[in-house]
Amino acid sequence: MKVLVTGAAGQLAVLLARRLAARGDQLTGIDARPLPRGQTFPGDFLQARYTQRRVDEAFRRVRPDVLVHLGRVRTAEVSSFSQRYTQNVLGTRRLLDLARRYEVRRVVVLSTFHVYGAHQHNHLHLTEDDPLRASQLFPELADAVELDHAATNFLWRYRRVETVVLRPVNIVGPTLNNFITRLLRARRCPYFVGYDPMLQFVHEDDVARALELAADAGKFGVFNVAGEGVVSWSHAIRLAGGDPLPVPHVLAYPLVGALARLRLGVPKHLMDYFRYPVIVTDARFREEFGYAPARTTVETLAAVGRSAPPPGQT
Template structure:
């Protein structure tokens, strides 16, 4: 059973599991129905429209004798018609009730949680790479990060009470890819990108296909444990902006959000506190356990994942190279200096 089936990761994970002959039955769950295209892709999977806080879910788990549950429906921000309290109720209370169902169901043998690297926070005092045993250097300010920390705690508690259930937690790095318009992707699609003066965030990213493959691996044959999941290598925010052909505009921290709204419009207003902190400091992950224990090897490095997104989005240089060369030649002529290539 997979929760969050109407969203990108949940929906495409259901699609992969439905195509696996080794998986007998797939139940897709969400509060809203997936698109017609996604339903078609899901094939033999059965969709149940239900809230994870609804007792109906317990009946589904018991009647179908679900043995593996993948929880991928954590909200990253408050719903449009709701508030922070509504977000916490759906995230934390919903997860508690889902895990209670799993604990009571004799058939359940594995629970996989799609978590996030946001649990580590983003500060100037962070290590180069966080291992799974580390925690945030200061409590994250964002609601999504705080909810994710609580959800992980409740899942580990359920695992202690039911030692026969394998508990797997995947802390995914920020996602990029050709089909997913996620946080980093949105940030780099505006012509002018505001950045924090004196800061150059260190980014470690995960391609959307690698995220799906890691979740599939954890669901089908992965061991219990907590795993950082990210592509190899890292890139600086300034590098990402240049590769996307955008124009970087550094500004003092106090002006970042206000001036950023004038530059980026509604996109800046949509960013949460933890997302803005990430743009300022970034976050690096140690993925040794991902390889040695989970047995997963990403296909895309951080740089390759970024380039795949840029190619799919059709981003081109805002300032053409020809314009730069022309301006440079004009300035050199005014200065009386020889032009490039002149002997």
């Protein structure tokens, strides 16, 4: 099977690629970022933006059977909204268009649970049918929501391509270097005084497994992907080996807002996710794909803890 993976310079792509390469799949990786020093991609690697023509050429040359799109850029990486919009929304649409044109059989798109939005009126155990409130609540997340919409539209419109959209909860793990993992690795980790919402975490290996299942499935649909269970933020900090640091949100919001204006890559729109619960159910994914997380919540969080080896990132 020929698999084209985007976001290939990221750790999650490497985890997935290693799994696929081990069973003999032929891999091509694309990313706008260069590969971090000391990291190799198990297959061909092309450094290009998804809107560039070189990506078209890669599709023509490789003729992939499967496209796995992990290439959503986060606020922490690209703080300019317009740049993020171009890469995430226009880039995704371009990739999907190419997938259709070059008759890719299956497409897997990694979205995020953030699209549901942190709102105090959310019910618990959100299903895939619940409204995506994030763009209404946090304009900074509009690109993530629109990426999700682009993928689901594609899913229903071009039924000859088997498309799976995954909306995982907070992905954490020893090799990742995303916002939540960096927070959990801190010795003293902030939480908002008086607010200690439930969160869900899923281990990087479980997500890699979920992506593999989706790439193999021959099914289509939108699915939440979660770990074993819920845990409060302060418990999560302790399980990761840190100390919760109480911060009054009335001070934190303006402060983080100021830092965000300085383009320090602080995602201020994610703060509400530490005040109100956004709990999803992945019952549908478990049922249709036979998915079950291999790690418990405690194991998952212990694996990111300070004691874990530092990430192999630059």
